Amino acid sequence: MKVPYHRFLSALCAVCFLILTLFPTAALAAQADGLSAAALTSEDAARMQQTDDAVAALTDSDGFTAMSRTERLDAAQEQLEQLAAKGLVSARSILVDEENGMVSFTYSCGVQGGILVDDLDEENTAMNLSLLPSIDLQEMSNAPRGDLGSAMIYYAFDNTVNSSRYPYYSYMKGFWTAMGLNTRIDTTVTVSDLRRMDRYDLCILSAHGAYYPYMTGWLFKQLRTAPIILLTEESSFSKDLYYGIDLLTHRIIKINGRYCVTPSFFKSTYRFGQLENTIVYSETCEFLGVDDAVDPSMANALLAGGARAVVGYVNNVYTVYSRSMLWDTVNHLILGQPIEQAVAHAKDTYGENDLVWYTSQGGQRPHAAAAYTMLLGDASAQLTVHESASAFSEQQKAA
Structure with missing residues (x-):
């Protein structure tokens, strides 16, 4: 006997709801592929900025710079635990990746963030003209004109x-x-x-x-990593709202209060x-x-x-x-x-x-x-x- 169409749809919706309830990462994966995501609210953006200000106060301090690498990782973890106690960060999301010098976390709204404790910039020195790239002018003269x-x-x-x-x-x-x-x-x-x-x-x-570590799964947690490109664009309240969908779908994450893009950003954009x-x-x-x-x-x-x-x-x-x-x-x-x-x-x-x-x-x-x-x-x-x-x-x- 054929099942009435409306009863089939009801059953299908119930199954989908159950899957998304039990396995929220399935919903996240769907969002990252360009499907719908809840909008970031003004309250969400304000709470993220409060978190970013606290992180910046730590990482920009002279004391933090003077610490050893291990001490910086410990200080970053402690700062995030304090923010978790205030409800600004998910306590369960805090993850220390000593190898990559990263402490990752999730803001209370679900956006992913991190504190990178390594100094990625080499010491700034004056440009040495003797180190300019060499050119074989005779070879380059054979380049096509146009x-x-x-x-x-x-x-x-x-x-x-x-x-x-x-x-x-x-x-x-x-x-x-x-x-x-x-x-x-x-x-x-x-x-x-x-x-x-x-x-x-x-x-x-x-x-x-850099490599960003994060946990996935609900019943069975798994550690995963993703390559990210770090930008110098500093986050702000208005930009967080503007990039809201990309932030919530983890196409963009924030490291030390700056935006970074993940592979899913390029996959969605193009x-x-x-x-x-x-x-x-x-x-x-x-x-x-x-x-x-x-x-x-x-x-x-x-x-x-x-x-x-x-x-x-x-x-x-x-x-x-x-x-x-x-x-x-x-x-x-x-x-x-x-x-x-x-x-x-x-x-x-x-x-x-x-x-x-x-x-x-x-x-x-x-x-x-x-x-x-x-x-x-x-x-x-x-x-x-x-x-x-x-x-x-x-x-x-x-x-």
């Missing part, structure tokens, strides 16, 4: 003031533009800026990266394939995970969004090695080489990984694991000469 499209450097390492990094990127920008690749630098990278990557042929993510033919080069640490847990989720999200090829690092990478690899790779893209060949040339020049480069420079205290690049997507992706409007006009006249 419009090679556009590139954007999403520079989120620092605020560029007295920066030991920024002058090198400014130098690259000028040279690449002169070679026909119209290059811009975004020095105040926001979440909104990363929604406009589809405007460029080449996108360079020059930012700090779900219609808007990144078609874009090449993405990421300099962020742990963009593709670590040796014992290679994680392609960030790259896969960009590829799902239409990116033709994505280059990124496994493990934490030395700044100068990453910058040098970028320089050489883009120069050989300008020469007309496909991305696979361009990356291979950079490796031949600077070393298969950053420890090869480090030891060749006389380094005596290498970090634990070598950082190396991985290429995902179309290995034949390359920059192409765009036919200018004037050239097209001349052809039309000739016809």
